[in-house]
Amino acid sequence: MxxxxxxxxxxxxxxxxxxxxxxxxxxxxxxxxxxxxxxxxxxxxxxxxxxxxxxxxxxxxxxxxxxxxxxxxxxxxxxxxxxxxxxxxxxxxxxxxxxxxxxxxxxxxxxxxxxxxxxxxxxxxxxxxxxxPGEWLLDLPLLRQSFAEWSALTLNLAGQPPRDALSQSWRGWLATIDPAAPAEEEAARRGAALYTDYLHACRRADTLLSLIQPGRFVEPGDMKDAPLLTFCPLPGEARGRGSLGRGSLWALMDARYEAYKTNVVRRFFTDxxxxxxxxxxxxxxxxxxxxxxxxxxxxxxxxxxxxxxxxxxxxxxxxxxxxxxxxxxxxxxxxxxxxxxxxxxxxxxxxxxxxxxxxxxxxxxxxxxxxxxxxxxxxTESVVTEHEGRQLRCVRGVPVGRDRPTVLFPGEIPEDADAFPPGRDKPYNFLPFRPPDDLxxxxxxxxxxxxxxxxxxxxxxxxx
The missing domain is CATH 3.40.50.300 (P-loop containing nucleotide triphosphate hydrolases)
Structure with missing residues (x-):
């Protein structure tokens, strides 16, 4: 017993x-x-x-x-x-x-x-x-994706606006390499560096691109320059286990992707x-x-x-x-x-x-x-002001980059919860504010x- x-x-x-x-x-x-x-x-x-x-x-x-x-x-x-x-x-x-x-x-x-x-x-x-970090949260879906699946999804996304302009250098490099060619460490490092630059560009973009994977490429923590972070998506099919098999650049990237999932993502998820x-x-x-x-x-x-x-x-x-x-x-x-x-x-x-x-x-x-x-x-504080005979509900605070309180009309979110109704495709302009001085x-x-x-x-x- x-x-x-x-x-x-x-x-x-x-x-x-x-x-x-x-x-x-x-x-x-x-x-x-x-x-x-x-x-x-x-x-x-x-x-x-x-x-x-x-x-x-x-x-x-x-x-x-x-x-x-x-x-x-x-x-x-x-x-x-x-x-x-x-x-x-x-x-x-x-x-x-x-x-x-x-x-x-x-x-x-x-x-x-x-x-x-x-x-x-x-x-x-x-x-x-x-x-x-929020970027680490986005690593979790990798646990259910193979390298081939992740590569296909990521390449498809990188080719669509607004990411297509940000990923030009990396995708240009991809067009010059053969995933079936013998693996070379320099090629792996070059691909990873260009892909990391692309992710940082997504992170800085005014379009607030959120889907950035793998998260440790932009927030490496204590893993900076580790071999686990020297891979990137590659064009090709799951046939990589055959014609793109052992010894190829595809196989090297695939192995490092799986090692990243095992040693970083799965461990972090479990712990x-x-x-x-x-x-x-x-x-x-x-x-x-x-x-x-x-x-x-x-x-x-x-x-x-x-x-x-x-x-x-x-x-x-x-x-x-x-x-x-x-x-x-x-x-x-x-x-x-x-x-x-x-x-x-x-x-x-x-x-x-x-x-x-x-x-x-x-x-x-x-x-x-x-x-x-x-x-x-x-x-901020909500205040009511009058403009051209119309009462506007505004906010009063110190916007980032300014040094004195300002009353602003920030715009309104549509009541029907449709952020971009027909006829509107322009972004909004909600301003950030500084912390108050008397906290x-x-x-x-x-x-x-x-x-x-x-x-x-x-x-x-x-x-x-």
Whole structure:
């Protein structure tokens, strides 16, 4: 007879008394992941701006504190440094996420029911927050694609506007090589360098191209110059195992692609993604509107691909003891402070349309899904002005590149959630804003829009 592992039983018991919840902060680039995590932590530590988090609103929340890293091999999220950037004498946006970061907060609260309080008057929830580059999220679909499949899809995408102009040098090089020729390291390095330049051009593009693979080519972390990053898509068929077989450039690129999947993507998925309990996906919808129809379509494609490999589904008690699944997913359109407050419902409607297919698939698997329009850091105020006898709802803040507050009419998102209705193919022009100058003077925590509602959806049941 096989007896249960004693350490496992003890670990499960400790989780009953002091449970952990692991939230993944994911999303594509420019969505504001770093600022979101910083605001979330700052407000949980100060609890001054969380009126829609039930445990705070009911007076049951006692305090929270930072605790040592749960995973000693994962870098700590530099919340102090990011707060200093936002609240210092010269407020500025912190550096974006370049690698994985993690933080643990212990939340102390009184349970909501008399029965729970009789068993344990004060409870503690350990909240683990995992933040990582959006580009790494986009590596996950590679787990289901062969080198031939990935090459065909990537080459097809690179030949379409606006990517065709950005990929000219790399595609020009491809036209000069023979994938069946004997493998040469110099050719592999040249192809990888040109392909990496193309990915960086996509990243810089005004059209906000989101689908950038592999993610480590633009955010290598500690893998810079590693042989694992010296491959690129090649023209050819799966026949590569025959006429393009052993010893060919195709075979070399294929082998490195598979090694990348095994040693980078699969390992990262196992160590981090597969351990998530809850997930928030931050999306810069306004940035996609600024980028135009191609930027919006690219973002939608990237989101659908990146969410496929996640394990979504309701967690029963056996899953909770032996291995978790993501049972709540929040899609959040960020930077809602860049538009007037009455436009937030339209922004959310557009987000609903953007993630509709992914949301339906996740709900089918049994997970709870919600969408919101949020601002991790509120930089503007909604104001009403009169222009040519017409009242306009505007925003007032300091745009990036300026030094004084300005009242702006940012434009409006269509009510029918069609971002580019017939007759409109031009991008929008929603401006970015600087952090306010007085952030460090308010002891209540960083100002935000609906971060407390996001927390209620993600954590409310744990804090009952």
């Amino acid at each position: 096989r007896f249960p592992d004693l350490n496992g039983v003890l670990d499960a018991g400790s989780r009953l008394l002091e449970p952990n919840v692991r939230i993944g902060v994911t999303g594509l680039r420019r969505a504001g992941k770093t600022v979101f995590v910083t605001t979330l932590v700052d407000n949980l530590l100060k609890a001054g701006r969380l009126p829609f988090l039930d445990v705070v609103a009911s007076g049951r929340f006692q305090a929270s504190r930072l605790r040592p890293q749960p995973d000693p091999d994962v870098p700590r999220f530099d919340v102090e440094g990011h707060l200093a950037a936002l609240t210092g004498p010269d407020p500025h946006w912190p550096e974006p996420t370049r690698g994985i970061g993690q933080l643990r907060l212990a939340l102390r609260y009184r349970p909501g029911s008399a029965l729970k309080r009789a068993v344990q008057p004060v409870s503690t929830l350990n909240l683990d927050i995992v933040d990582y 981090h993604f597969a351990r998530l309990d809850r997930q928030i996906v931050l999306i810069d919808v306004l940035g996609a509107l600024n980028a135009g129809p191609s930027g919006m379509a690219d973002m939608k494609r990237a989101l659908e691909l990146s969410l496929e490999p996640f394990r979504h589904g309701s967690s029963g008690w056996l899953d909770w003891l032996l291995g978790t699944k993501i049972d709540k997913v929040l899609f959040a359109a960020t930077k809602a402070d860049h538009i007037a407050a009455h436009q937030h419902a339209h922004l959310r409607a557009l987000l609903d349309r953007l993630v509709g297919d992914a949301r339906s698939a996740i709900r089918f698997e049994g997970a709870a899904v919600e969408t919101m329009a949020i601002a991790a850091l509120k930089c 460090g003077r308010d002891p209540r925590g960083l100002p935000h829009i609906r971060v407390d509602q996001a927390l209620q959806f993600l954590l409310g049941d744990y804090l009952e």
